[in-house]
Amino acid sequence: MPDERFSYRVPRVHGPRIAVIGGGNGLSTMLRGLKNYTENITAIVTVADDGGGSGMLRQDLGMPPPGDIRNCMEALANTEPLMSELMHYRFSDGSLAGQSFGNLFLAALNGISPSFDVAVSRMSEVLAITGRVLPVTTADVQLEAEFENGATVVGESKIFYCKKEQDCRIRRVRLLPERPQALPEAVQAIHDADMIVLGPGSLYTSIIPNLLVSGIVEAIQAADAMKVYVCNVMTQEGETEGYTVSDHIRALFQHGAPGLFDICLTNSSPIPKGVAERYAQEGAEPIRCDLEECGKLGVEVILRPIATVRDGFVRHDPGHLARELILLHAARGIRIAGTRYSRSDNYQAEEKQ
Structure with a gap:
């Protein structure tokens, strides 16, 4: 059902220009929801991954890791079911065991393209994606x-x-090497954005690496856009055990710049007791929202029910998360495709049927 807070319908082609920055499964999950509200999406994705199938291709072929970028393209793809199934296919035997066809396809395009970003653009055309996916840099980092x-x-x-x-x-x-140069198109996308979204995703391995690329933090600071951090729902074993929401914000400010964003969207949905107990056995727990500490950092925390439990795992709900971001954008009077709406305007994106 349409959200009661929406009443003004805007076609997706005229939806807000959103630049999302991150990597991992959290970013692709959010993209699946956002593409139902706007076609003007640019995903700026980390290339620091060196594990799994991506790491193997990186080592064997000397190319940037394709995995996170492929996931984002799959999330934004508008293809026939067979093509989608093909992109998701993972080989189970032989020397390619565990490798995804989508990774290999991007590797092949990289082999016939003048640069990795061109290969990503060509794959985006094949998959007819909504918006764009860009590597944050083409440097080997x-x-x-x-x-x-x-x-x-x-x-x-x-x-x-x-x-x-x-x-x-x-x-x-x-x-x-430190401070590699950002892809110029990524910097321009941030500059042009109506909303800049950091996360969700692994704090130190999916989000922060983007902030260490020369030109990205400066572009975020200079942009005339709403700047939002989407905090994870659970702490992450081996990375953020014991972290609160303010701990996440401090780490982002430390690696980026103080005041890099002033809004943090955080989950308010309760986590079922049994699910929480299973996570606790692995050293993970729901991230505690310490509002007072976040306020001291100059960040407004907005609590919304944006998480769900799927197959026993806590995940951001793509539809709920995207809807809350669009609502937030509309309520704060940010321009949409050249038009500015006031706080009193009610806005509804035209969801894809």
Whole structure:
């Protein structure tokens, strides 16, 4: 049913220009919801991954990791069911066991394209995606983590295990080489955006790496846009155990810039007791929302029911999350495709049928 807070219908083609920054499953989940409200989406995606099938292709072919970018393209794709099934297919035997066809397809396009970003653009055309997907940089980067006890580890896939071994918090992460240049199209998309959304996703391995690319933080600071951080629902084992909402915000400000955003959208849906107990066995728990500490950081926290439980796992609900972001955009009087709406206007995006 349509949300009662909406009454003004805007076609998706005229929907707000939204730049989303992150990586991992959280970003692709959000994109699945947002594409029902606007066609003007640009996903800016980290390329620091070095594990799994992406890591194998990165090592064997010397290309940026395709996995997070492929996930985002699949989320925004408008293809026949067979093509969608093909992109999701993972080989189960032989030397390709565990590798996804979508990764291999992007690798092949990279082989015949002058650059990785061109390969991503060509795959986007094949999948007829809504909006755009851009790598944050085309540089070959590694992620290094430094822990509070001074220990360091290089490699995104190694951070989880090293943190468990060191049993202390991550102090900071950095890219090697430091401050690679951002893709110009990513910087321009941030500049042009009506709304900039950070997350959801792994704090240190999916979101923050984007802020370490030269030009991204500066573009966010300079942009005339609503800037929102979508906080995770649960803490993440091997990365953010014990973190509150304000801990997440502090880490983003530390690696980016103080006041990089002033709104944090956080889940208010209760987590079923049995599900929470299972997460607790793995060292994870619902992220505690410490409103007073967030306020001291200059961030307004907006609590909304944006999470769901699917197959026993707590996830952001793509429809609920996207709807709350669009509602927030409309209520704060941000321009939509060249038109500005006041707080008193009611806005409803034209959902895709």
